[in-house]
Amino acid sequence: MGGGTVLPGFPQPNPTTSYWQLPPHRIANHRTTPSLPTSTAFDYIVIGSGISGAAVAFKLLSRDPSLKILMLEARTAASGASGRNGGHCRAGWWLNQRKYTESFGEDETLKFLKLEEQNGLDIANFVREHDVDCDFREVETADAYVSDEEWNNVLLTLLAREDLRRRRPEAATLSERILWSGQEAKDHLGMPSIVGAVTWRAYTQNPYKLVCRMLELALDKGLNLQTTTPALEVVPTTWQGTSCRWEVKTDRGSVHTGHVIFATNAYSNALLPGLSATGFLTPARSQVAALRPGKNMTGSPALRGSAGINDLNGNGDYYLTRLPGLKGEGDIVWGGGRFISKEYGITDDSQVNPEIASYLHHAPAEFFGSDVWGEEGDVVRDWTGITCYTPDTFPLVGEVPDQAGIWMSVGMNGHGMGMAFRSAEALVEMVTTGEEPDWYPKLFRPSRAWEKKYSVAANDAASS
Structure with a gap:
């Protein structure tokens, strides 16, 4: 500059x-x-x-x-x-459907839900049409829940989504969400600490x-x-x-x-x-780390896609895994840690917050459990980016x-x-x-x- x-x-x-x-x-x-x-x-x-x-x-x-x-x-x-960013490309804000409907009405909420879904499809079509080399992969993505309170809340949102799909012909194209509860969720996703999860098809990429x-x-x-x-x-x-x-x-x-x-x-x-x-x-600084997985995670279903983790330490984290055949195969890209410091009002991405970095390095072992995770792998890289929020x-x-x-x-x-x-x-x-x-x-x-x-x-x- x-x-x-x-x-x-x-x-x-x-x-x-x-x-x-x-x-x-x-x-x-x-x-x-x-x-x-x-x-x-x-x-x-x-x-x-x-x-x-x-x-x-x-x-x-x-x-x-x-x-x-x-x-x-x-x-x-x-x-x-x-x-x-974290490398996801997914329609994840369906979780806000009830809040949006209450505040802005069903018609506008439906327009947003359809825009978000079409956005991912448009990018996928762009990648295919132009043969873009960006590690674009279709994956199963998940929103996983640690607390019963948040899980019960998302069940209500799922009911509202399915009701909308039934009542409104233009909502029928909204993609299916699959519910996993209790032990079934733990086994399917390889996440021993969750009480439930919702999965759907999405994408990961090198943005x-x-x-x-x-x-x-x-x-x-x-x-x-x-x-x-x-x-x-x-x-x-x-x-x-x-x-x-x-x-x-x-x-x-x-x-x-x-x-x-x-x-x-x-x-x-x-x-x-x-x-x-x-x-x-409102600008804010967000932080991400790339990690090698724990020594016991080989073959875990948790490492086959991407996920958002709700209520981990009172705040949502997210991660994806670099899939077989890609550079950095097996690396986990883990972001979040906002409960440590909100980092609002910051436009300086030349530094990382060492406390958030330390948290991100150890978050997978905390989430999966130290026995399941095993000996921690190496930290590949820490970085920050400046995001922006509206009320x-x-x-x-x-x-x-x-x-x-x-x-x-x-x-x-x-x-x-x-x-x-x-x-x-x-x-x-x-x-x-x-x-x-x-x-x-x-x-x-x-x-x-x-x-x-x-x-x-x-x-x-x-x-x-």
Whole structure:
């Protein structure tokens, strides 16, 4: 980022390196043109090269390859949360169905549930269509429960889901959830401490490789990508009599466009002072560790997929296993530990919290039991990433109120791989036609951030 002091809320220039980022991708430091094209009138400038920015650029150029699109990335390609998450791609927020229905109504809740499921299917189709090498695997995923109270609560949610599938024809496509209770759950999942679990089909992947390949395909269609070029300010302009309404200032010069698309997630407050003033977005630091499994876990059914673990030490953890044939075969990627420190209000991913790291290193032995786990394996890597939360758990997807040409898809609540690809489809539809798609949840409208002042209070929703 050019060195010097990092402005508050902006990306740190030297983040931790995630498990997925080794080795760096061939486009990590890509600059399509050696100099920043300051004399070009761009149709769109996309800020951020994660899953949201990559998907928006790819989808726009797939519709119209003649578009002039510039992407600015503050660090290396896909270096934000998209390149450092837990590796899941699953529709996991069905757990919030009853809460959402009570607060927002059944119609909007159903739109969200369908978007989340379609998001995973869309990514799977994208990977297949373009033969993307990102370790994409279909797996059985699980939500496992340690306490009777939470298990009884999820049983009510399962009943509500099945009732919705029966009553609403458009809900019939929602995928099946399989219930496992008591000893049957322990045996099926190899988790001796759980009282029950729910399983369904989902995916695991190397998210960094997925996003970098998406960027490559957009580059093939004409995208101009400029890495290590942080956007520092976005201001109105009447540039040289063109239709450009916005100037984006960087430390390499200024660029101009009619539309700015913010795919900046947790860093959005730094560039959008009006949004920052609402208090609607809360950044947070999340932490993950890659571990070798315990010596007694060979052949355990627990190591065949992915899982979210509810009520472990009063907070949800999650993990996946690197499947046979993949680099790092057998490694466990384990995230969580939020009960130790919430890490809210932090945008520095250049460090790990040593207390959370220590917890993550020993969490599997605690969860599975030291006898079942056996002698602990090596710690492969610790890393952090900056996630972003909203008070209602939904992202902001659409045009910023009273700022024509300023668009956003941000605030993914640690669940970007479950929402961002489909959200990008909605945003592209709005940008190109001026209309919201019928399937777009109105709950995503950015205008709600300005409807009232929000205190800085993030949600511990399920992590992706």
